[in-house]
Amino acid sequence: MSAVLNHSLKDLTLILHAVGYELRLLPHDQDNPFEQLVLELEEQIILQIYDPASVYVDANEYQALMGSQAELEQGLGGLVFYWQSDILLNRQRSLETYQLLAFLNQLLPLGYFDYHFDDSVIDFTYQLALESGLVQPELVAQILEKLNFFLPRLSSAIKSLHTTDVSLAETYEHALNQLKS
Numbered sequence: 001m002s003a004v005l006n007h008s009l010k011d012l013t014l015i016l017h018a019v020g021y022e023l024r025l026l027p028h029d030q031d032n033p034f035e036q037l038v039l040e041l042e043e044q045i046i047l048q049i050y051d052p053a054s055v056y057v058d059a060n061e062y063q064a065l066m067g068s069q070a071e072l073e074q075g076l077g078g079l080v081f082y083w084q085s086d087i088l089l090n091r092q093r094s095l096e097t098y099q100l101l102a103f104l105n106q107l108l109p110l111g112y113f114d115y116h117f118d119d120s121v122i123d124f125t126y127q128l129a130l131e132s133g134l135v136q137p138e139l140v141a142q143i144l145e146k147l148n149f150f151l152p153r154l155s156s157a158i159k160s161l162h163t164t165d166v167s168l169a170e171t172y173e174h175a176l177n178q179l180k181s
Contacts, residue, residue, distance in 0.1 A: 009037055009051065015137040021144060023049075039144075043152035047144075048082045052127065078129045081111065081143065083151055085122040087159050096168045097122070100161055103172055104154045107179065109146055113154070122158060124151060153178035 013025045016037075023039035026032045036050040089097065094117060101113045101122070111126030128143065157175035160166055166174070 009035055009049070012049075012135055012137065012140065013037055016141065016144070019137075019141055021141070041144075041148045041151055043156070045083055045148075045151045045155065047147060047151070048080075050080050050082070052078050052080045078127060079135070079140070081124075081126040081128070081147060083124040083147075083155075085155060085158065087122065087155070087162055089120045089122065090162045091117075091120060093161060096161060096171075097158075099168060100158065100171055100175075104157065104175060107154065107175065108150055110143065111147075113158075150179075153181070 010025055013023055016023060016039075021039055023037050026036050026038055028035045034050055036048050039047050039049075041047055094115075097115050101115055105112045111124055113122060113124050115122050126143070126147070128139075154175055156178055157171050160174050161168070161171045
């Protein structure tokens with residue numbers, strides 16, 4: 001699997017399927033604003049993977065940003081790995097949430113958690129820049145392996161903070177214990 005791909009999310013889907021990942025390719029249509037891969041990690045963590053340039057709705061804007069049609073067909077501009085929490089957040093614990101996410105972000109080898117107070121949403125994002133659209137499937141598989149380890153364990157600490165009466169210090173300890181298991 002050491003090949004370098006210069007293709008699309010569809011090609012990446014086929015290769016990741018071959019190494020054991022169950023994922024779906026959702027095409028750009030009226031229900032999806034952009035093409036994306038969706039896979040379920042441990043603990044029902046739903047991860048989305050997409051080309052960040054594909055979020056532009058206006059094709060002319062996208063082409064102006066990315067270059068000519070020939071350049072667009074050369075491959076992906078990058079990959080975004082994205083997860084949005086479905087945890088019901090307790091707004092009274094907002095300060096503790098920011099503190100917890102700052103702590104958790106120090107434990108992550110890649111990406112970051114973010115808290116959007118206005119929407120009461122916590123999400124995770126990791127962006128991988130691709131040189132000339134070249135994708136190394138083994139790198140993507142390594143990233144997915146790391147995310148499959150870290151996201152379920154650290155999101156359980158977030159859930160613990162918002163669904164129990166534990167202190168912030170106990171939540172830190174919970175996160176560290178989850179990484180030991």
